[in-house]
Amino acid sequence: MGSARGERLTCLVTGATGYIGGRLVPELLAAGYRVRCMVRRPEKLADYPWAGEVEIVRGDVLAPETLPGALDGVDVAYYLIHAMGGGAGDFAERDRQAAHHFADAVQKAGVGRVVYLGGLYSGGRLSHHLESRAEVADILLRSGVPTAVLRAAVILGSGSASFEMLRYLTERLPAMVTPRWVRSRIQPIAIRDVLRYLVGVAELPREVNRAFDIGGPDVLTYRDMMLRYAAIAGLPGRVIVPVPVLSPKLSSLWVGLITPVPSGIARPLVESLTSEVVCREHDIAEFVPEPPGGLAGFDRAVTLALRRIQDADVATRWSSASTPGAPSDPLPTDPDWAGGSLYQDRRARRTSASPEALWEVIEGIGGENGWYSLPVAWRLRGLLDSLFGGVGLRRGRRDRRRLRVGDSLDFWRVEARESRRLLRLRAEMRLPGLAWLELRVTPDRNGQGSIYTQRALFHPHGLLGHLYWWSIFPFHSLIFGRMPRNITLTAERRAADNSSREEERVGRS
Template identity: 65%
Template sequence: MRCVIFGATGYIGGRLVPELLAAGHTVRVMARDPDKLADAAWRDRVTVVRGDVTRAEDVRGALAGQQVLYYLVHSLTRADFDRVDRDAAASVAAEAARAGVTRVVYLGGIAPAGQSLSRHLASRAEVGEIFLKGSVPAVVLRAAVILGSGSASFEMLRYLTERLPVMVTPRWVRNRIQPIAVRDVLYYLVRAADLTGEVNAAWDIGGPEVLTYVRMMRDYAAVAALPRRVIVPVPVLTPWLSAQWVNLVTPVPRAIAVPLMESLVNDVVCADHQVADYIPDPPGGLTPYRRAVALALNRIRDRDVPTRWSDANPPDSPSDPLPTDPDWSGGSLYTDVREQHTSADPATLWSVVEAIGGENGWYSFPLAWSLRGWLDRLAGGAGLRRGRRDPHRLRAGEALDWWRVEYLERGRLLRLRAEMRVPGRAWLELSVAPDGAHGSVYHQRALFEPHGLSGHLYWKAIAPFHAVIFGGMVRNITGAAESAVPAGPAPRLELDESEHRSGGETR
């Protein structure tokens, strides 16, 4: 089958591509920023087109000649996400019909009948209905909590359980949930491409167990060899209040935590298992909860997380060129430029630069970085808890604490764009160059484009700290390169299984 994926830079989309390829399909992906896929292991095996689902002409070009459309796009971080998703889905459904697409596959959320739905679940259900009512046969797969390394739901569960031995929780943590392993979600998505005829249906998909969030946290603690967690449900914590706590304790920002928390107010359990009438259960059966947790933890401990929830740019994130590009004109731009020669060779210096952030830190005044991160979290921003996907290698487009990797030329230049809450736009450039036969040169440049008076005041207020923060970075990065020590492997759970099923199994 000729398959096109909308949402390949997201958590599920980035994992679906190699599974479709392994199953023998040809794949095209549409991305707003194709550069984000430059380092994907499968990049040279697919066709990548630039486009946005909100622009009909982009959608039309991406769908030309394709048979199966995978629609994995959500605008969760926007205040008007339901309107944006509704309009985009309607436009895509119409263009799919004009292009002669034979099937649409959409991954939504379980919408329990007879219950008042959160905006998030209601929007997912609405998008599914738009595709089901279109003229192209659609398969809408509806899942609850997806368990996999790097998923927003799993990261929220992991951080809450690992960091809080005693938790005061909303009483609805005892509501019923039917989580599903990411490997089983991918299995169903791949098999949906093989369906024949005019199948037009929505199916709930879930794992073999129905649990409560309390049980999920306690079972997670058991798998991770943590002491038993004490959980005290109380009636006064609303989903909004709970989301503020999640925003502070976990890497999941408030914009995503709020809809996730609101969704947990509902029982999210499969109404039936009708999907098995068309797609048989995976070989060996659906993945039990504890095994899914162990598989995800092994991925994390092996530093082998192919995609994360934070990989996808927020729909309204800035994507304009750096203000110093030739086509930029007007306005103000503040800069802080520093440079230092070092006896370390360029390759060693670059290894330190590319490993910056996450558990490796930012090489200057940790207290100041930590305080700024907490302030950003309080304001609903990314903070420092998003960390990094891999301790040593970066990819263009991925999240790195409160930054986004905007440009990466391995061995020479790393450009980060700030996603913290600031009155303007900010970048940080780190570059490496050889210094003849005597080591290398480290060059660092911070740029800030202020928005309004508050932006100018912000820069002037923090300017006195630049010598400590940015100057310390220069000294400590070059110093680390001169005394670089390789890191050892992380421990692993006793479970010899992949988080993803093999291509043969998904076929």
């Protein structure tokens, strides 16, 4: 190819609803390419922030009759499709058929280049999963169309199945008996570097038709990665004891039990870890230079993946869906089990009080005004916090009626305040995790009254954090359950009192 990007090449992205595809599209758009997305169900792309900037076509690699139209006029075709789950023979056969259909279609359509993201392997016996990835790579390389195969091991980024498995195992198990594969050497790579390579190989010289190993600067065992993850996440040291009795099948069942990653996805990932996955060459650097500062190491990649939680940006954790964010950021279209645990207690109540009257009560919460539910329970929680060295309830509030961002409020701190709309408080009590209380006002659509919405959020820190949440869960209805009713009734009563005083004033005049 070798053409200038000013010519606005057209890139087709298959698998655009997947983890890699959903993050690649905005990178291609930012690089100046036209982008077409091929999906089986176009409606699934409706929630993506870039949906209005791309062409969306219906197509299915297992239905070859749908491919010519999708590939018409395409310069670069990204093949990001992998069958997961089911038996080994099932997904391998689907992958084989799909690759043959796509290889035939790109050759007939005159596509200039194919780019495929496969799995990294270092020789020896391959798992069924990696064997299938290698077979797909060979089929595409023999298609007659110049093909670049990028082979990666564990991809580090919030939402990546490999990363989420690592996250949940480490966070939920302070001590664990593990299979022997935790000793396998792995060369992980940050999602931002994977995407940089994927964009960078779009315009390789036509004579380049080969595979490239891609990986970050660190080579670690899975055990090393768990220990380093724990340190980065601020967890106590983990006790990891490898044993020889856990087969990949038993391991995947164990992973499925401990983590929310489905067993059908966990099993091929676990099987892949039984082999060493370390780069044997770094030839990609000849065509795609490393970024300033080099590739992201393991610690940097994990820090980026955890940034949303570490920055306490919980209430807007999906903000990357409305504004361009880092490739490591979570997206609302990531699977439900991705992004780490975030427990939530949500309650709402409609009231006849105006948004202004409701906001007046919300902004006056805490301190001498109390928390509108079981004062004894709040005092007891403050006392317990004080006994464990926390701030307790003794701080009160700076102003009885007004709050501003940064104010201390009993054992909370004001993290966000939007007048007549939102008050978000971050807990500063002693907790095995991070906690927020969010109070929101929404005008009723009929123009009469408003809606009060309340969310208590908790991001657990290790196993103790999960146990803490479930131990206090039975008391939520007593503490949080009464707040919406009492707050809205107070707003209605104050509004009625104000109305009566106004009528009296008018009558006297």
